[in-house]
Amino acid sequence: MGARFAFTGGRQGWTRTLLTGVGVGLGVALLLISTALPSALAARTDRGDARSWLGSPTAEHPGQDTLLIARAAQSYRGKDIEGVLVEAEGPDAPVPPGLTQVPGPGELAVSPALKRLLDSPDGALLRERLDGRITQTVGDAGLTGPAELLFYSGRSGLRPAVEGFSRVERITAFAYERQTEKLGPVLVLLVVLTFVALLLPVAVFIAAAVRFGGERRDRRLAALRLVGADSRMVRRIAAGEALAGSLAGLVLGAGFFVLARSVVGGFDIQQRSVFPADLDPAPWLAALVAVAVPAAAVGVTLFALRGVVIEPLGVVRTAKPARRRLWWRLLVPLAGLGLLVPLTGRGDDGGEFNRWQVTAGVALLLVGITALLPWLLERLVGRMGGGPVSWQLAVRRLQVNTAGAARLVNGIAVAVAGAIALQMLFSGVEDDYTKDTGQDPGRAAVSILIGDDAQDDLDQLARQVAGYEGITGAVPLRSVQAAHTAPAEDGLIDVTIGSCAALREVALLDSCKDGDAFLATGSDDRARTYGGTAAPGDKLFAGNVRGYEKAVAPVPFTVPAELPRVASRPDPVGALRAGLLLTPSVAPADTGGYGSRQIFVMAEDTDGDGLERARTAAYKASPLSTAMTLAQTKRDAGYSTVRIGLFFGATAVLVLIGTSLLVSQVEQLRERRALLSSLVAFGTPRSTLSLSVLWQTALPVGVGMALAAVFGVGLGVVLMRMAAAPVRIDWGPVAALTGVGAGVVALVTALSLPPLLRMARPDGLRTE
Incomplete structure (x- = not known):
């Protein structure tokens, strides 16, 4: 009732x-x-794990079922874009989830949300960066969510680096079993x-x-x-x-x-x-x-x-x-x-x-x-x-x-x-x-770590970046390892190369001119120098000092006769460097791709077009470059x-x-x-x-x-x-x-x- x-x-x-x-x-x-x-x-989480290659089976040499893959994450207008570089080495190379085939050189596979962004007026600067031909749209199986920004870029000439670690890996399958953190x-x-x-x-x-x-x-x-x-x-x-x-x-x-x-x-x-x-x-x-x-x-x-x-x-x-x-x-x-x-x-x-x-x-x-x-x-x-x-x-x-x-x-x-x-x-x-990251956004808005596949001159790239509207400065630095003998595993010395303005970002210098060299004291932790040190007039080798590649010889150079000791200071990303600080005229010549190259970018506006163009320039110079936005804290x-x-x-x-x-x-x-x-x-x-x-x-x-x-x-x-x-x-x-x-x-x-x-x-x- x-x-x-x-x-x-x-x-x-x-x-x-x-x-x-x-x-x-x-x-x-x-x-x-x-x-x-x-x-x-x-x-x-499951779909993110399915496309991850962390812990996937790898191969030492190219084969019918091998795929070269590397992460190329990007940032645009404050949004994170997940990027992946791929190169199939054989017809049976594993295909990322959500795709029907591995993108070829010059081809792009993008998520629906990224495609909408690229087609919109707001995506003009991003289209300059990701200028490949879109041939596929990533399906739901390869996305964590419908609004995810993701692209796969087909490449040629990718190669695993030779220094024991690399952003480029050779895998035979996608497989990742997550260890759940309690x-x-x-x-x-x-x-x-x-x-x-x-x-x-x-x-x-x-x-x-x-x-x-x-x-x-x-x-x-x-x-x-x-x-x-x-x-x-x-x-x-x-x-x-x-x-x-x-x-x-x-x-x-x-x-x-x-x-x-x-x-x-x-x-x-x-x-x-x-x-x-x-x-x-x-x-x-x-x-x-x-x-x-x-x-x-x-x-x-x-x-x-x-x-x-x-x-x-x-x-x-x-x-x-x-x-x-x-x-x-x-x-x-x-x-x-x-x-x-x-x-x-x-x-x-x-x-x-x-x-x-x-x-x-x-x-x-x-x-x-x-x-x-x-x-x-x-x-x-x-x-x-x-x-x-x-x-x-x-x-x-x-x-x-x-x-x-x-x-x-x-x-x-x-x-x-x-x-x-x-x-x-x-x-x-x-x-x-x-947590405090140790980074100082007041000194640099972005740190660009150039990939080892870059062919452009670092100083020229820094000048190009500094010329963009809204960019107030671009400081290039090179880092390489040196040793008294080659090959060597112990007694390695860190060497940082840059102009006087660049070296002042990593050390407290009273005076500096091209041709000067310094010995940075670093921190109490001497592990970064691997126990090695240098004295005025020492004969050193730089580059392939560990003997990873027989075809690339280490580069000899001589430490200048004057080598004052200076106190290190944290660079904009918070790293405290030790070892030799060299200006360009006394630095070793081309080290055959060994070492790292970095550009600190200063900008008026962290969301301005200048920084987006700087990120684009770095990506064009090397898709393996990492343009990291500096932040003081991390959650x-x-x-x-x-x-x-x-x-x-x-x-x-x-x-x-x-x-x-x-x-x-x-x-x-x-x-x-x-x-x-x-x-x-x-x-x-x-x-x-x-x-x-x-x-x-x-x-x-x-x-x-x-x-x-x-x-x-x-x-x-x-x-x-x-x-x-x-x-x-x-x-x-x-x-x-x-x-x-x-x-x-x-x-x-x-x-x-x-x-x-x-x-x-x-x-x-x-x-x-």
Whole structure:
């Protein structure tokens, strides 16, 4: 009978069911997306591993099934582009996943997202760099996500370097078995907290959605008592109606999930994206959602009816309600604290956190907001009176139905409190997962390490780069190893070659002119010099001093007679060099491709066209060049992954909050349609009614945000102590998050004004 009321109870019945279904469906959709995220992330990782050649079987000599391959990652306008150079040495060379064949010389295979970028006006400078002929588009099997920027460039003349390590490898298959790194206890704590803080508001919204139309339902149940139903029967009917609405919500939620999955491929957050097919919830998790949501709907409905006496002549709840008690409401957050406080001070050195204990403690603390908010709001509005008509209408409405107003704000308050606690914990442990790279972006914006296949003169390339608009300087440096005898394995000496301006980037020089030489003291760690040193007049060999290639002879040279000792200084990338520092005229001649060549590029703007042209020049000179953007700090990969996941989840929860609040607001206005029409019929201006709706929202939101700030900061302090992080409260983000929560509610209230004006008409008094 309850199900029939839900679907065949006239326009009001199915409208109420539809609103309940939409509210529950939005929550169900987010729950399904949450359960699908682990599989989506696993699929991204699997496809990335499938195309990796780290640990792949290799060959020493060319063969029918060998492929030369090297990484050529690029950067463009602040976006990372994954690049790979390939050269097939035989017809059976392994083909990268997502391709039908290995690109030949001059051919390019690009991802769909990179092709769109190249075809756009913004990709003009990138087209100059990747000037090959596009012959293939990388399929989904070779991409981690639809928004990934990836290219394979066919080459000729690639060769593994001879100095024991090389960026060019000769492989016979793609195969990489990832060794999963275990997250530390604090990162696990962050993951658990993220899931609880994001999913708990969803549960609160679902619990509020199943109570849509509660007052009308109770009046209808009173009519059933009049025709013979007993109190237990009407509760079963109410449970059946809630069950029907939740089942409708499951169907709508599945539809919302399918719709969201179909459009998710178009989203790109911090260059992270997923394929729609990857969002595939685990069957057991989907089944758990399908069972838990209807069960929760029935439980919430019966719990809401516990204090309502439904009699044949009406609902006793319409009388003055009893004052809410405080003691049991305080027990909920205190129980949460009781679970979390014993875990204080552990951090990464105190062993694993009990995940269930953390989950229960955080959930109880956040649920404590929903328990305290009605009591606090009741005490506040109970003391109010007087003021303009709009204020009096709002206050009186809140006095009559404090629980309904609290339900409207509960979800957003829980979400804001969780966000504040998350922000505090992330800020507190950020220093532990952020490392100083030693690089100095103030001295150079980009460091270009030229590949050993470059034919261009290093100084000429540096002059070309320095001539681009926006580039303020380009400093070239060469590095090579030297020894007293060749071949040699020990006693090697590092030799750095450059102009006086370039050498000043690596050492403190009082005076310098071409023809000078210096001996850099380096650091206390003498491992870089391999135990070797040089004296004035020494006869040395440079280049192929280890004898890797018989055809390339080491180059002899003589150390100048004057060799002052100078103190080293870290170069822009943070390396502290030791050994010989030589100006060009006293440096050894061409060393046959041995050694490294580097250009430090200074620029006015790190995102300007000049730097992009500099990267293009380096790529043209040598596709194996590495143009590294210098940054002072670097974040731990696991920490960054958790933070990006939080960003995804927070975005989805924010959309759910806004949409669900709008549905809830419209439902409350619909229930009060007759009352609003009566007020208009008696001459109440619509502007007064609009202001009363705004006040009815502003008061609960103000109380809810204040409570959320208190609980969020308190939970944040507890979590920071658990993570053994120094407790510091940055009030700026706390105020910002509170303001965002209030802003969402204000926006929803503004969007609900047009329905209010349509309902506030005298003809709304008509009824059957």
